[in-house]
Amino acid sequence: MPEFRQNMVSKEWVIIATERAKRPDQFLQRKEEKTSLPPHRGDCPFCPGNESMTPPSLFSIEKNAAWSLRVVPNKFAALQSHLTTERKHEGRFLKVDGFGIAEVIIETPFHNRTIATMDLEEVKNTVLAYRERYIALSKSKQIDLITVFRNCGEKAGTSLEHPHSQIIATPIVPPHVRDPLYQSQLACDTYGNCIYCELMGEEKRHQVRVVKETKYFLALCPFASRSPFETRIYPKIHRSSFANLSDEEVMDFACVLQDTLKRLFYGLNNPDYNYVIRSAPLEEKDVKYHHWYVVIVPKLTTPAGFEIGTGIYINTTLPEQCAEFLREVRVQ
Numbered sequence: 294m295p296e297f298r299q300n301m302v303s304k305e306w307v308i309i310a311t312e313r314a315k316r317p318d319q320f321l322q323r324k325e326e327k328t329s330l331p332p333h334r335g336d337c338p339f340c341p342g343n344e345s346m347t348p349p350s351l352f353s354i355e356k357n358a359a360w361s362l363r364v365v366p367n368k369f370a371a372l373q374s375h376l377t378t379e380r381k382h383e384g385r386f387l388k389v390d391g392f393g394i395a396e397v398i399i400e401t402p403f404h405n406r407t408i409a410t411m412d413l414e415e416v417k418n419t420v421l422a423y424r425e426r427y428i429a430l431s432k433s434k435q436i437d438l439i440t441v442f443r444n445c446g447e448k449a450g451t452s453l454e455h456p457h458s459q460i461i462a463t464p465i466v467p468p469h470v471r472d473p474l475y476q477s478q479l480a481c482d483t484y485g486n487c488i489y490c491e492l493m494g495e496e497k498r499h500q501v502r503v504v505k506e507t508k509y510f511l512a513l514c515p516f517a518s519r520s521p522f523e524t525r526i527y528p529k530i531h532r533s534s535f536a537n538l539s540d541e542e543v544m545d546f547a548c549v550l551q552d553t554l555k556r557l558f559y560g561l562n563n564p565d566y567n568y569v570i571r572s573a574p575l576e577e578k579d580v581k582y583h584h585w586y587v588v589i590v591p592k593l594t595t596p597a598g599f600e601i602g603t604g605i606y607i608n609t610t611l612p613e614q615c616a617e618f619l620r621e622v623r624v625q
Contacts, residue, residue, distance in 0.1 A: 298517040301492050302480070303473040307517045308607045318618065320521055320593050320610070321562055330405035330454060338368075339399045339455035351396060352426055354418045362418045363399040364426055367459065370395035378435050378464040394430055394462040398422050404455050407445060408551055409558035411456070417547040419458065423570065424543065427536050430462045431575050438466045438574045441535070446565025448592035466574045474573070474583055481582035489584030493527055502616045505552055509545040512553050514616040519606035520594050522561065522615045524553055526587040534578035535570050535585045550587070552624060557591055560622035565592040 295310050338346035341359065352364040372393025380389050400419045401411055408416055423441050430439050443458040444451040480488040496502055496513050504512040504524060512526045526549055528542065538546065557564060572585040600606050 300515070300517040301495075302477055302488050304476055305517070306605050307519050308605060309611060310607050310609050311611070320564075320591075321560075332403050332405050334404050334455075337404055337453070337455050339363075339397075339453065339457060340404050341402045347397075347399075352422060352429075354422070359402070361402060361415065362422055364422055365397050365399065367395035367397050370461075372461065372463065389464070392435060392464055394433070394436070394460075396426060396430075396460045398426070398458040398460065400456045400458060407456050407554075407558070407563075408443075409554045409563075411551070413547060413551060416551045417544055420538075420543050420547045420550070423458070423460070424536065424538050426460055427572075430460065431536060431578075433462070435464050436462045436575060438463050438470060439572065441570040441572075443568050445567070446592065448565035449567045470571075470574070474577065477584075478580075478582045487531055487582060487584050489527060489586070490531055493529065501613045504556065504616050504619045505549060507545050507549050509542045510549045512549055514612035514619070516612060518608050518612040518615070520590060520608055521610040522557065522564075522591045522593060522619070523608075523612070524557070524589040524619070526550060526553060526589070528585065531581075531584060533573040533580045533583040533585060534575075535572040536578065553589060553619075555624040556619040556622040557589070559624060560619060561591065561593075566590060567592070 295308055295312055297306050298309055299306050333340050335343070337343060348366045348368060350360075350363045350365055353360050354362040370393070372391045372395055374392065374394045376390035376392040378389060378392050380387060398419060400408075401415045406415070408419070427439050427441065430436055439460065439462045441458065441460050477488050484491070493511055496511065496516075497506070502513045502516060504514065506512070509529055510526055511529055512524060514522065514524055526546075528538075528546075530542075532538070557566065566589060568587055568589040570585065570587050573580060573583040577583055594609070596606065
């Protein structure tokens with residue numbers, strides 16, 4: 294029978310619709326045969342030789358006298374860094390100029406790679422670039438929140454094939470971010486501990502939703518997953534901000550991030566996906582009650598009227614079955 298499940302941190306509810314449940318292997322993507330992407334395209338602004346098509350690099354990593362990773366300003370950003378953060382009223386309506394900083398991490402010179410198929414060094418460099426640009430952006434007094442994310446595939450909202458991630462820094466912390474922080478603060482005030490650390494302890498005891506555990510990280514399909522194969526990666530050492538990732542953790546995080554995405558890549562035939570690094574707002578970078586993590590959402594279903602109307606997502610596959618499926622995928 295179907296059941297409601299509550300997110301331990303945010304208190305949001307989901308429905309696990311077992312009456313119409315699908316087996317994990319039913320989500321195997323039946324993609325049309327596509328011509329393999331070339332390693333280089335002359336019209337791609339992110340490919341080597343086309344650097345003039347992007348703004349100058351803000352950060353780069355070089356290998357053999359050529360770049361292996363570049364970070365550039367987003368040429369078509371929705372927000373602009375020259376504007377102000379002054380809040381203005383029109384009667385009861387509030388507005389602010391569209392200030393923000395948007396950057397693109399060009400993860401590799403190769404047009405036809407993705408995180409799952411990159412060399413591990415490329416993934417490590419990507420994580421390193423996330424951290425270094427996060428730290429650099431956090432020095433701006435106008436910034437309150439920094440979001441690192443990756444859109445992979447058309448269903449995930451990407452417009453360029455070349456492998457890349459994005460960072461957007463804003464002067465606003467929206468309710469979508471603030472509300473879980475409030476709930477985790479309440480939990481910490483009540484029980485004296487980080488609710489995320491408690492969550493990891495529960496998942497490690499049960500084991501049924503754990504996909505992979507390393508020295509520093511735990512990857513799992515959450516108890517109250519909002520969609521099939523939603524996967525989260527939590528650092529085992531308590532830190533509220535991604536900026537505090539140590540050098541040793543950078544490599545371990547790169548390993549577990551790539552391993553998780555390989556399991557989705559090979560297990561589900563390369564589904565489109567989004568991932569987001571959820572880190573505390575800058576003013577709460579060292580708090581006891583928050584814990585940074587990564588959420589990975591394969592684009593296998595589409596929210597419909599009920600989800601939009603109630604905020605309660607219907608998930609047609611048990612996260613326990615998804616975790617078991619991912620554990621059994623043979624990564625190459």
